[in-house]
Amino acid sequence: MDWDKLRIFHAVADAGSLTHAGDALNLSQSAVSRQIRGLEESLNATLFHRHARGLILTEQGELLFDATRAMVQRLDAAVARIRDSKEEVFGELRVTTTTGFGSLWLAPRLAKLYEQYPDLKIDLMLEERVLDLPMREADVAIRLKEPSQADLIRKKLMGVNMRLYATHAYLDAHGRPERMEDLSKHRIICQNTNSAQVSAGATFTQEILTHNVDSLLTVNNYFGVLQAVLNGLGIGILPDYILQDFPEIERVLPEEESREIPVFLAYPEELRHSKRIAAFRDFVTEEIFEHRKQALESGNV
Numbered sequence: 001m002d003w004d005k006l007r008i009f010h011a012v013a014d015a016g017s018l019t020h021a022g023d024a025l026n027l028s029q030s031a032v033s034r035q036i037r038g039l040e041e042s043l044n045a046t047l048f049h050r051h052a053r054g055l056i057l058t059e060q061g062e063l064l065f066d067a068t069r070a071m072v073q074r075l076d077a078a079v080a081r082i083r084d085s086k087e088e089v090f091g092e093l094r095v096t097t098t099t100g101f102g103s104l105w106l107a108p109r110l111a112k113l114y115e116q117y118p119d120l121k122i123d124l125m126l127e128e129r130v131l132d133l134p135m136r137e138a139d140v141a142i143r144l145k146e147p148s149q150a151d152l153i154r155k156k157l158m159g160v161n162m163r164l165y166a167t168h169a170y171l172d173a174h175g176r177p178e179r180m181e182d183l184s185k186h187r188i189i190c191q192n193t194n195s196a197q198v199s200a201g202a203t204f205t206q207e208i209l210t211h212n213v214d215s216l217l218t219v220n221n222y223f224g225v226l227q228a229v230l231n232g233l234g235i236g237i238l239p240d241y242i243l244q245d246f247p248e249i250e251r252v253l254p255e256e257e258s259r260e261i262p263v264f265l266a267y268p269e270e271l272r273h274s275k276r277i278a279a280f281r282d283f284v285t286e287e288i289f290e291h292r293k294q295a296l297e298s299g300n301v
Contacts (some may be wrong), residue, residue, distance in 0.1 A: 005039040008032055009047065010068040013061065016054045073136040077270055089279045090119035097142035100222030101263070102126040105241050106142065106284075113283045120276065128196035133268050140267040140277055142284070144198045147266040154266040155281065158241075158288050162204045162258035165242070165249045166235040177235070177253055180211050187215035187234030195220050204258035205237050244294055 011021040012032060022032045040047050047061035057065055097106060102124060110122065131137035134151050141147070147154050166186075177183055188209065193202045195218075209216070215234070219225045222238055226246070229236035235252050239261075243251065265284060271277050 002039070002042070005035050005042075006064075006068055006071070008035040009039055009064065010072060012036060012048070012055065013057055013065040013068070016056075018055070070135070077136050077268070089117040089275045090121075091276060092121045092123055093140065093276045093280060094123040094125065094138045095140050095142070095280065096125040096127070096131045096138035098128055098144060099126045100239060101142060101144065101241075103221075103223040104226060104239075104245075108245065109287050112287070113280070116283070117279055120279070133266060136268070139271060139274075140265065140280055143264050143266060144261050146262060146264050149266075151269045152266045153269055153272060154264050155285075157263045157265050157284065158292065159260040159262055160239045160241055161260055162201045162237055163240050164208070164235055164252040164256060165229055165238050166252055167230060167232055167249050169248075170229075170232045170234070171250065171252070173232075180208075180253065180256065183208065183235065183253075184212040184214065186213075187217060188213045189217045189219065189225050189228045189234050189236040191220065191222065191225065191237070192218040198261050200258045200261045201237070201239075208237060241291065244291060244298070 008021065008025060008027070011025050012018060015021040015024065018029045018032045018036070021027075022029045025032065036047065043060070043064075045060040046058050047064060048055040049058055095102075095106075103126060107124065110124075113122075114120065125131065125138060130143065130147075131141065132149070133139075133141055133147075134149060142157070144160065146156075174186060175182075177186065190205045190208070191197050191201065193205050193209075217228055217233060219228065222242075225236045225238055226242060228234070229238065229249060230246065240257075243249065265281060267274075267277050267281075
């Protein structure tokens with residue numbers, strides 16, 4: 001099998017265009033087209049359906065693209081391990097976590113990490129979908145449940161509870177609920193229970209909404225819920241890690257909370273000796289220690 005032809009095929013399949021692939025590879029469109037024709041002839045198969053708007057993979061093309069994608073991911077992993085054999089912490093680190101944790105807790109703290117390692121390039125991917133770490137969709141993950149994938153190194157970072165919060169100003173104006181039944185007098189701000197979120201959060205939200213809540217605002221991520229709370233729209237259901245960073249809000253009904261949600265850091269076994277992973281792991285661990293220490297000192301636990 002001609003590895004160069006496979007490399008060009010992968011670029012075309014990824015771009016969906018001979019022209020765009022040629023630009024990425026610094027080759028002419030005709031040169032790319034010749035390589036694809038040669039590959040199709042060697043396989044005796046048609047790899048692309050050609051139409052005016054670009055190229056679409058055939059069934060045979062999809063099979064080959066799956067294989068080349070796995071090859072590229074394994075090559076990326078090998079390159080990362082070679083680079084990580086050096087002492088310096090540099091290069092790209094792809095971090096995946098949820099939108100809420102990434103935007104509300106992690107991103108605001110990354111300045112400290114960059115101060116220590118200015119040559120690090122972090123690609124922060126915030127989404128609820130669980131990326132495949134062994135297939136190198138990301139280098140390291142922070143997940144709000146214990147990872148189930150094999151060949152992962154995992155470390156529990158902390159536990160999180162969903163709680164009720166509102167601004168001091170809102171509660172001064174509208175009153176502080178003393179019982180769950182009092183929530184019916186307030187607007188509740190939360191994620192829709194059908195949206196992607198941990199089950200403990202959805203269960204707690206469902207329980208809150210059983211108390212005759214007439215005014216409701218749902219947002220599809222916790223960053224949006226927090227913004228609505230900060231602007232005085234009502235009482236929000238939010239993870240407890242936000243309290244230390246936003247002194248203008250206070251906890252409502254302190255005895256009410258979800259069951260604990262474990263937060264894990266995970267990365268592939270093959271990156272065990274990665275200097276970038278170690279730097280990120282130690283940074284997050286230290287930040288969580290300081291965060292919890294401040295929470296204990298202030299009584300916000």
